[in-house]
Amino acid sequence: MRVLLVEDDPTVRSFVHKGLKEAGHVVDEADNGKDGLFLAVSEAYDVMILDRMLPGGIDGLHILETLRSQNNATPVLLLSALADVDERVAGLKAGGDDYMTKPFAFSELLARLEALGRRTHAEAAPRTRLVVGDLELDLLAREVRRNGQKIDLQPREFRLLEFLARHAGQVVTRTMLLEKVWDYHFDPQTNVIDVHVSRLRQKVDKPFDTPMIHTVRNAGYILRAPEGE
Amino acid sequence: MSPSTAPQEGAEPEGQDGRAAVTQAGSDAVGETAQPSPVPKGRSGSRRLTLWEKLFAAVHRNWPIRSASLNFALLYGVVFFTSATVFLSFTWWNATRLLEHHVQTSIQTEAHDMMRRWMYGGPQVVSDSIEHRLDQNVDEDALYLLVTPEGQKLAGNLPGWPPGVTSTHRFYETTVRRYSFVTQALLHAYNLPDGYRLIVGHDVRGRHVLQQIMTETLVWCAIMIAFLALCGALVMRILFQHVVRSIARTTSAVAQGDLSHRIPLNGSETDLVATTVNAMLDRLKRLMDGVRQVSNAIAHDLRTPVARARTRLEDAALHARTETDLRNAITQALTDLDHITGIFEALLRIAQIEAGARRAAFAPLNVTPNLYGIAELYEASMEERGLKLKLDLQETPEIIGDNRMLQQAVANLLDNAVKFAPPGSTITLSARPLRVMEDSVPTGVEISVSDEGPGMSAADMARAHERFFRAENARSTPGSGLGLSLVQAVAALHRGQLSLSDTHPSGPFAPHDGTADQDTAHGNNPASDENPLRSRGLRATLQLPLGNPRDILPKEG
Secondary structure (H helix, E strand, O other), rough: EEEEEEEOHHHHHHHHHHHHHHOOEEEEOOHHHHHHHHHHHHOOEEEEEEEOOOOOOOHHHHHHHHHHHHOOOOEEEEEEOOHHHHHHHHHHOOOEEEEHHHHHHHHHHHHHHHHHHHHHHOOOOOOOOOEOEEEEEEOOOOOOEEOOOEEEEOOHHHHHHHHHHHHHOOEHHHHHHHHHOOOOOOOEEEHHHHHHHHHHHHOOOOOOOOOOOEEEEOOOEOEEEOHHO | HHHHHHHHHHHHHHHHHHHHHHHHHHHHHHHOOOOOOOOHHHHHHHHHHHHHHHHHHHHHHHHOOOOHHHHHHHHHHHHHHHHHHHHHHHHHHHHHHHHHHHHHHHHHHHHHHHHHHHHHHHHHHHHHHHHHHHHHOOOOOEEEEEEEOOOOOEEEOOOOOOOOOOOOOEEEEEEEEEEEEEEEEEEEEEOOOOHHHEEEEEEEEEHHHHHHHHHHHHHHHHHHHHHHOOOOOHHHHHHHHHHHHHHHHHHHHHHHHOOOOOOOOOOHHHHHHHHHHHHHHHHHHHHHHHHHHHHHHHHHHHHHHHHHHHHHHHHHHHHOOOOHHHHHHHHHHHHHHHHHHHHHHHHHHHHHHOOOOOOOOEEEEOOOHHHHHHHHHHHHHHHHHHHEEEEEEEOOEEEEEOOHHHHHHHHHHHHHHHOOOOOOEEEEEEEEEOOOOOOOOOOEHHHHHHOOOOOOOOOHHOOOOOOOOHHHHHOOOOOOHHHHHHHHHHHHHHHOOEEEEEOOOOOOOOOOOOOOOHHHOOOOOOHHHHHHOOOOEEEEEEEOOOOOOOHOOOOOO
């Protein structure tokens, strides 16, 4: 993916740059709002990371609003130290697709970024079927089959699997699951998400030879086709 | 005090001036557009009003005294003096009028008597009776004069016909000579038959003396009143200053950092100001206490994980032999840092909620479906720990609140319960409408989470909502001691309250089967009967009022 990173802090910028390069992405970076806006409007990117508070008189929200007013639909992940719910809402209202607060874990950033980059393709056409390896999800009938064998899932488990399948091959963090599958925005002290995922595993992986749901240490989960590696 | 009031008073007349000008312009405009209609009356009225206002404003602007209390005192003095003067003048006027009336009546009575005598005996009888009266000295101040048609004096104690007295239809008050002195007299002339003329009068010197005495009294009264007015003014000024100073003293003490100061209440109208200011100070104090508590807590509890992370990193930098060691140390330090971030975020959120700034997301919401959702989320992890979740959710009325915050609050309560409930026990999540009386209209919603864990001592319960507070037997469990603080803050934001109680207040609860092996979180007491707290359980109740629809309106500003 081609990623634009607009971030004024050199440490964070070089860290994110390095990490994204390692993950195989091409990164352009800008350290102020003016350059960021210039790059954003003149080049085509798959996804952008915007810091909100930037030097140069143009802040992240401003860049975002300018882009959206030009019908530029590039997914934007806002990265900011402003962690307030109101700030978050302001960011999303201005046209942001996701909002992360500093300090952040790179794994979380990468997971969210890849989810965003993937979404543009995934949502181009509404899909009624999701196929990952031998796992098949019928989104209309709400049916799951693996190897042609039907798996009975609770509605919530189905949504969980659906989310994993939509982002198959990508790391999905616990926070993302809590936000996207349950629509909760708090930090549970107990391992509530892990338990739900392990229940899903019981049904999706246990009866079969090869597991598809993998735990990524310090990050989250990934749904992968067995022979896909 | 005067420097502080001066700009205020200086500014006020300008405002009035401006307003006066506007009213005038406005009324002129009305007058022009609606000339034919009977507006002019109102127009002249409003113009007179503005003139008055202008006059008042001009006086106000040029008034030299800039002390509110002194002005007040002066006004008091002026009002007192004016009313006293009016009162005394009325008394004076009324008394003299009464006296004069009395004199006139006696003159007329006398004259009638003389005329009757004339009927019996003509001039001789009248002059005899006058002489007789004068000799007898019946009334020392009585004046008589009987003259013949030729103007010759027949009887009486007046030396001659006074020159001004011509008509017989009115009283004359003139100066007359009596014996050797000149005096003021009230006279009335009467025409008798055959051209005889009679004057009956009365020396009113006494009245003049009385007038003089009364005038003197009045002057003295005025002096005394002025003195009293001055004293009263000073007393008022002192009272006024006392009130203002007690407020000023308190606010200046607060400005210098002493938040415990309060304005004393004295039962007067100023109490309204005093209670408002006091309430404001209470709130300020609470917020300041919160800030202080947080900074203490940060100093105390946040240094520990920071120190731990630092030690790990330093140790790794100095002693790590292999890359794996290094990575492990760094990963652990990262976990520590994430923990610290979590604490910071929780603290900030609590502080923010407590400051009451976060009502932007308030909206009508139904609690029960929310609780089903959260219960579903938690049920799995509870089952995994061998806990049972019992739901007792009744239909509840809509409340006005912040959905996310309530979700978080309930999640915190469930987290707590999961942490402390022994395996095999039941956690109950219940919701019910809150009523003042059975069958009355619900006034709120009550959400409660009860467990069958070790419970809390009463002293701990009282402190549980403090930031970073952790009960002794909870020290070993993970957590930061901020969960209940957040719930408390959310409750307060919704004008509700969080209360903690025993699930089974009646005493030790029969232990469940399979709970003999103590959970690590619950201390190390081997036998349940030695620890009466063992199974009393903790019940956290969140009471939320229905909320005011005004809360969902955007905040002003």
